[in-house]
Amino acid sequence: xxxxxxxxxxxxxxxxxxxxxxxxxxxxxxxxxxxxxxxxxxxxxxxxxxxxxxxxxxxxxxxxxxxxxxxxxxxxxxxxxxxxxxxxxxxxxxxxxxxxxxxxxxxxxxxxxxxxxxxxxxxxxxxxxxxxxxxxxxxxxxxxxxxxxxxxxxxxxxxxxxxxxxxxxxxxxxxxxxxxxxxxxxxxxxxxxxxxxxxxxxxxxxxxxxxxxxxxxxxxxxxxxxxxxxxxxxxxxxxxxxxxxxxxxxxxxxxxxxxxxxxxxxxxxxxxxxxxxxxxxxxxxxxxxxxxx
Amino acid sequence: xxxxxxxxxxxxxxxxxxxxxxxxxxxxxxxxxxxxxxxxxxxxxxxxxxxxxxxxxxxxxxxxxxxxxxxxxxxxxxxxxxxxxxxxxxxxxxxxxxxxxxxxxxxxxxxxxxxxxxxxxxxxxxxxxxxxxxxxxxxxxxxxxxxxxxxxxxxxxxxxxxxxxxxxxxxxxxxxxxxxxxxxxxxxxxxxxxxxxxxxxxxxxxxxxxxxxxxxxxxxxxxxxxxxxxxxxxxxxxxxxxxxxxxxxxxxxxxxxxxxxxxxxxxxxxxxxxxxxxxxxxxxxxxxxxxxxxxx
Numbered sequence: 179x180x181x182x183x184x185x186x187x188x189x190x191x192x193x194x195x196x197x198x199x200x201x202x203x204x205x206x207x208x209x210x211x212x213x214x215x216x217x218x219x220x221x222x223x224x225x226x227x228x229x230x231x232x233x234x235x236x237x238x239x240x241x242x243x244x245x246x247x248x249x250x251x252x253x254x255x256x257x258x259x260x261x262x263x264x265x266x267x268x269x270x271x272x273x274x275x276x277x278x279x280x281x282x283x284x285x286x287x288x289x290x291x292x293x294x295x296x297x298x299x300x301x302x303x304x305x306x307x308x309x310x311x312x313x314x315x316x317x318x319x320x321x322x323x324x325x326x327x328x329x330x331x332x333x334x335x336x337x338x339x340x341x342x343x344x345x346x347x348x349x350x351x352x353x354x355x356x357x358x359x360x361x362x363x364x365x366x367x368x369x370x371x372x373x374x375x376x377x378x379x380x381x382x383x384x385x386x387x388x389x390x391x392x393x394x395x396x397x398x399x400x401x402x403x404x405x406x407x408x409x410x411x412x413x414x415x416x417x418x419x420x421x422x423x424x425x426x427x428x429x430x431x432x433x434x435x436x437x438x439x440x441x442x443x444x445x446x447x448x449x450x451x452x453x454x455x456x457x458x459x460x461x462x463x464x465x466x467x468x469x470x471x
Numbered sequence: 472x473x474x475x476x477x478x479x480x481x482x483x484x485x486x487x488x489x490x491x492x493x494x495x496x497x498x499x500x501x502x503x504x505x506x507x508x509x510x511x512x513x514x515x516x517x518x519x520x521x522x523x524x525x526x527x528x529x530x531x532x533x534x535x536x537x538x539x540x541x542x543x544x545x546x547x548x549x550x551x552x553x554x555x556x557x558x559x560x561x562x563x564x565x566x567x568x569x570x571x572x573x574x575x576x577x578x579x580x581x582x583x584x585x586x587x588x589x590x591x592x593x594x595x596x597x598x599x600x601x602x603x604x605x606x607x608x609x610x611x612x613x614x615x616x617x618x619x620x621x622x623x624x625x626x627x628x629x630x631x632x633x634x635x636x637x638x639x640x641x642x643x644x645x646x647x648x649x650x651x652x653x654x655x656x657x658x659x660x661x662x663x664x665x666x667x668x669x670x671x672x673x674x675x676x677x678x679x680x681x682x683x684x685x686x687x688x689x690x691x692x693x694x695x696x697x698x699x700x701x702x703x704x705x706x707x708x709x710x711x712x713x714x715x716x717x718x719x720x721x722x723x724x725x726x727x728x729x730x731x732x733x734x735x736x737x738x739x740x741x742x743x744x745x746x747x748x749x750x751x752x753x754x755x756x757x758x759x760x761x762x763x764x765x766x767x
Contacts, residue, residue, distance in 0.1 A: 216617075292757075302739060306505055408704050
């Protein structure tokens with residue numbers, strides 16, 4: 179590690195980081211430890227007394243078919259969202275990379291989906307898919323396909339996946355475009371001279387070279403789909419119909435704040451915590467060093 | 472291959488690429504367009520899929536009338552409008568104060584981390600940085616329950632101050648991340664020259680470091696603004712009558728008596744517009760913030 183020259187001062191440096199450290203302890207470490215502690219407690223039905231039960235809450239969770247269903251829903255949701263969003267963004271970033279003219283307009287206006295709140299993004303797509311007056315629902319209807327995400331679980335899932343993927347496309351697009359533009363043009367020209375067509379050039383040269391970006395974006399998008407999509411689900415489906423879109427984050431909320439099962443809900447949060455920490459450690463370890471901008 | 476077929480191929484290729492890009496723009500913008508125009512349409516226009524104002528349909532202030540914001544209702548007393556304005560300004564106040572707070576505290580901490588050496592036993596600069604940055608990863612829902620308890624104890628439930636503090640905390644790590652990057656690009660010799668010329672440490676910070684790193688600060692501020700303006704989970708959880716923000720109001724139009732489409736469309740418009748405008752003018756800052764912040 180390079181050694182930076184630094185100033186010397188006895189108390190100022192500590193004063194500079196003190197607010198942050200205090201805030202961290204009150205608003206971050208204390209709540210996190212509370213969640214951990216709560217996950218080992220079992221409250222009685224009236225919330226009057228609680229008992230320390232070690233891992234009982236966790237055991238109960240993993241034998242609960244509803245929880246396992248929710249796990250499956252979450253994986254399906256995250257994988258589809260990430261795949262849909264990344265593949266679309268990459269495809270169009272490759273096209274935009276060829277056309278540098280009008281880049282400003284591209285970047286500024288096409289950034290809008292990123293600036294839309296997840297809850298509002300959900301609402302936008304709900305408008306378009308609303309049975310009876312949404313333009314997409316009407317189009318599907320005229321093609322003879324009945325769309326009703328209020329009644330059909332599968333369709334509700336498709337709707338939230340589309341909304342979630344749409345919200346991320348411009349973010350992914352920007353990173354892909356930056357990655358693509360950092361590839362030396364001479365490399366592509368060399369392979370073109372050697373007779374490789376555009377498709378072959380993409381898979382043998384471009385794709386491997388932007389793989390660090392792709393990898394980084396996969397992690398970011400999976401984390402997003404796991405945790406930041408609460409607003410979409412809450413605004414559009416509320417986890418329904420019949421829990422078909424109840425992802426883990428929503429289940430924590432539903433069980434803890436609607437169902438008031440505090441121990442179970444905390445145990446679920448701890449599991450989420452473990453998932454996100456491992457995803458992030460994975461990212462820091464293997465990606466951080468290799469992604470260059 | 473002779474010259475003329477190559478020319479034709481090139482043109483076909485261009486047309487293909489440009490139409491694909493137009494489709495991309497359409498994909499990004501159509502949902503927003505559809506919702507905004509919906510707020511100006513009558514029910515017939517909506518169900519028949521009319522798209523272009525003045526050509527397909529005559530715009531009417533339907534969505535905005537239901538919010539009390541159309542030309543003919545703007546001077547009348549309207550409880551819905553009062554409600555909307557309260558939510559809107561709650562959002563404005565909360566996001567601006569939280570972002571300002573985060574940029575101020577975060578810049579100081581980042582400056583400390585990039586310019587001083589910390590020794591607290593075995594804890595060094597990198598450990599402190601990691602400790603701060605690690606908070607970025609925790610999903611809010613994990614902290615929700617203890618927060619509810621904490622805020623009830625502190626009487627901060629349903630208060631703008633409580634929300635500002637929470638949002639400030641949420642975006643602080645991002646500010647530190649971006650600003651640490653910014654400060655490390657400034658050569659320390661500049662500051663040493665300032666010190667030699669008789670400025671205090673604060674003088675150096677305010678007169679030399681701050682002006683140079685200002686673009687980075689703007690980038691961090693705007694990124695914070697986007698994230699806090701859009702925050703939904705804690706706003707839905709911790710606020711009710713007083714401090715509720717705009718995104719929660721948009722989503723809560725899905726009531727038990729069905730959905731009020733027009734006011735929902737108009738509200739969505741109001742929730743998107745401020746950031747869309749900022750996005751057009753300050754796009755480069757957002758991209759800069761995103762690529763240095765590189766997490767959210």
